Amino acid sequence: MYAFVRSAPTRTAHPLRRVVLVLAVTFAVLVAAGWLVNARAAEPGPLERQLALWTQATIADRPLPDPDAPAERIAAFFAALDPGQARTLADRYPLVVGNLPGAPLTLRYQANRLAIEDARAEERRRAEDARLSPEGQWEAGRRANRLASLLREDRQILAFDPSGRGRVAEVFGDLEAADRVSLVVPGVNTDLLTFERTEGRWSAPAGMARALYAEERSRSPETATATIAWADYDAPRGLTMSAVTAGSAETGAERLLATLRGLPDDAELALFCHSYGSVVCGLAADELPSSVTDIAVTGSPGMRAERVDDLGTTARVWAMRAEDDWIGGIPHLAIGPLGHGNDPSSPTFGARPLGSGGASGHDGYYLPGSASLSNLARVGNGTAASAGCAPEAPDCAPLTPCG
The missing domain is CATH 3.40.50.1820 (Alpha/Beta hydrolase fold, catalytic domain)
Structure with a gap:
């Protein structure tokens, strides 16, 4: 992770000075090469797509809360819903509800189970997709197996995002x-x-x-x-x-x-x-x-x-x-x-x-x-x-x- 600069034959560099020099040179090289700038934004993942739908949706003619709202406001919103309405939101937007601080814990666990089931089905499909390379199919199979383990009855998943x-x-x-x-x-x-x-x-x-x-x-x-x-x-x-x-x-x-x-x-x-x-x-x-x-x-x-x-x-x-x-x-x-x-x-x-x-x-x-x-x-x-x-x-x- 760190390179070492050879000191001149007639002089021994102080170890700390040498490390500082190496770090400074490394930083300059990386900036010049553009390695420390932000990467190009990736395509929206499943969570981002559900968030976009969430912001436009309602339940019982009420707008859904901003996912970035304080947890207390989110909790108050769910407290005003009946169990059926809350479960409807979990069914429709499992990744949003499952990652929403302030939502009831039991509802988050249920929502994340639904989201993991969806993600496992997608990875199983990819594992059988002949258009993928063998390495891509193998990786999808590994992810499907990991997701299957998260679906055991004793698992309480507080947050999940497959992106x-x-x-x-x-x-x-x-x-x-x-x-x-x-x-x-x-x-x-x-x-x-x-x-x-x-x-x-x-x-x-x-x-x-x-x-x-x-x-x-x-x-x-x-x-x-x-x-x-x-x-x-x-x-x-x-x-x-x-x-x-x-x-x-x-x-x-x-x-x-x-x-x-x-x-x-x-x-x-x-x-x-x-x-x-x-x-x-x-x-x-x-x-x-x-x-x-x-x-x-x-x-x-x-x-x-x-x-x-x-x-x-x-x-x-x-x-x-x-x-x-x-x-x-x-x-x-x-x-x-x-x-x-x-x-x-x-x-x-x-x-x-x-x-x-x-x-x-x-x-x-x-x-x-x-x-x-x-x-x-x-x-x-x-x-x-x-x-x-x-x-x-x-x-x-x-x-x-x-x-």
């Missing part, structure tokens, strides 16, 4: 009854196909949230909890230029804030931000609702801030990084649009440290049975210490004094 690489969010537990809600924001390579995995399942968004939910329930069974696997943004694909810039994170932060504002307002929320997901959380931090009490980052490349105070949030900020996580070897800098700033696990950042015992590599923080998962669950349950380490975590040494 592009696909976006999805899933709830574990009873979101309406929860006193504590944990939301997992994953990093690069997140899309419909990687939302869950058979191998390395605890490194995929669904597996991370499922493991966190089980650990929270195990550690504090008396606490009503729910977790959300939130893969509802267009994450960078691989360690490309988009992964070292903030474009995807900026749009992701807007989507994250819309999601949070549409959640039940009587629950306390904790964000669990992995890898590039911590960039998303960092950019959203200063607009988070007051119900967000904690932000825990794992394997972070930075949060677009140099210190916790720069985030502009009242939430407690926690940081965890495994000793062998390769993310620790990247330059934690921000030069123009490149890089994401200081390392949240550095003492100079000021986050509250969490022990990473049992975690291995960049994607092993949610491994069942690990101390790292146990510490994250304490944050989710609201039972972590008020400062410094999570209680009973012998491998967690505070970077700042515990008060």
